[in-house]
Amino acid sequence: MPTVITGLDRCMQVGSLLPAVSALTEFGSALHVLRDPGHHGLDEWAAKILASMSPRLAARTRSWWWTAQAIRATPFVTPAPPADTFADRLEQLRALPAEELASQLLRPIAPSGDGQVALRWSRSRGPAVQACVEALTKRPKEAAADFLAFLHRSWQEWFETEWARIRPVLAGRARRFADMATLQGPGAALAAVDSSVEVTPAGVTVHIAKIQAARHDVSRRGLVVAPSTFIRPHLYVADVPGRPLLLLHPVDAGSAVPSAAAVRRRLEVLAHAGRLEVARAIATEPRTAGEIAMLWNVDPTQVNRHLRALAGAGLATTERQGRFVRYQLAADVLEELGRDVLSLLLR
Numbered sequence: 001m002p003t004v005i006t007g008l009d010r011c012m013q014v015g016s017l018l019p020a021v022s023a024l025t026e027f028g029s030a031l032h033v034l035r036d037p038g039h040h041g042l043d044e045w046a047a048k049i050l051a052s053m054s055p056r057l058a059a060r061t062r063s064w065w066w067t068a069q070a071i072r073a074t075p076f077v078t079p080a081p082p083a084d085t086f087a088d089r090l091e092q093l094r095a096l097p098a099e100e101l102a103s104q105l106l107r108p109i110a111p112s113g114d115g116q117v118a119l120r121w122s123r124s125r126g127p128a129v130q131a132c133v134e135a136l137t138k139r140p141k142e143a144a145a146d147f148l149a150f151l152h153r154s155w156q157e158w159f160e161t162e163w164a165r166i167r168p169v170l171a172g173r174a175r176r177f178a179d180m181a182t183l184q185g186p187g188a189a190l191a192a193v194d195s196s197v198e199v200t201p202a203g204v205t206v207h208i209a210k211i212q213a214a215r216h217d218v219s220r221r222g223l224v225v226a227p228s229t230f231i232r233p234h235l236y237v238a239d240v241p242g243r244p245l246l247l248l249h250p251v252d253a254g255s256a257v258p259s260a261a262a263v264r265r266r267l268e269v270l271a272h273a274g275r276l277e278v279a280r281a282i283a284t285e286p287r288t289a290g291e292i293a294m295l296w297n298v299d300p301t302q303v304n305r306h307l308r309a310l311a312g313a314g315l316a317t318t319e320r321q322g323r324f325v326r327y328q329l330a331a332d333v334l335e336e337l338g339r340d341v342l343s344l345l346l347r
Helices: 008-013 022-033 041-053 055-067 087-094 098-105 115-125 126-137 140-184 186-191 260-270 275-281 289-296 302-314 333-345
Strands: 001-007 017-019 197-199 206-208 215-219 222-229 237-239 245-250 318-322 324-329
Touching: 008 017, 008 186, 017 140, 022 041, 022 055, 022 222, 022 245, 041 140, 041 260, 098 126, 098 140, 115 126, 126 140, 140 186, 140 222, 140 237, 140 324, 186 197, 186 206, 186 237, 197 318, 206 302, 260 302, 260 333, 275 289, 275 302, 275 324, 302 318, 302 324
Parallel strands: 001 215, 017 222, 222 245
Antiparallel strands: 001 206, 197 206, 237 245, 318 324
């Protein structure tokens, strides 16, 4: 179930494969971290930033951080390559009609911008989000002005300082991507941004190990690739109609992650009740199929099938002792399985 990006050759030929360094896109990632810093490993950073805010800005931040969660509001996922400043993007947003900006801000709940859909689902998000969505749908001028004031004040109080620290890192990573795409091709450059990206032999398509099954042809619409210091462990693909596809990736490629198919296979193997019993039998010491069948009084044929399934999924190892084959539970693999599932879900 990977996310597939194809048409990279044509995208590169017409010059629409572009690296981007975007202040507002990175602010969206920072806002996401402030809401839920734990799985980013940035608890101390988030606590420091929140403590530095004025009470008014802290309240506004809590009101607006839902716009940068699992699905992000359009202003955060439409950078202007090769680089845009926070001030420029703020002016562009100010120039939009309030109703249009309000509709863009509803994307996390209603990708179509439908206010009635957003109102319905906002009720499941709690009073703060519900109040914010109601303002966007019923009082768009007031809500849009509050959002713009939130961005302006965030820049003044803390993000300007952060951006001065972050921008050179992002610019260096964007240059490396552009150089690699020119020298080795777009597929190789994309495969280097994260361990979950795999390039096909032809080099014109990449597969990303994500739960969502989607296919994006960027031959005509274009692809923008933006690094982020905050996005890990996510690899974010933003599909906004009428805009180039955006791939938002961590500055440094992470460690290898298993495919969705590999994780699902291991979970399916463990989901069988009889197989769990056999796994328990080899958890503390290696045993043969015959020994397990004798000790637990079960069918040897079934035991063999369960052991082969466990070994085939990488959940058990084998060793030969003369004519005997002993199986041992791969405890380290099982310990990693929970982390693998979480990594896959977060990605």
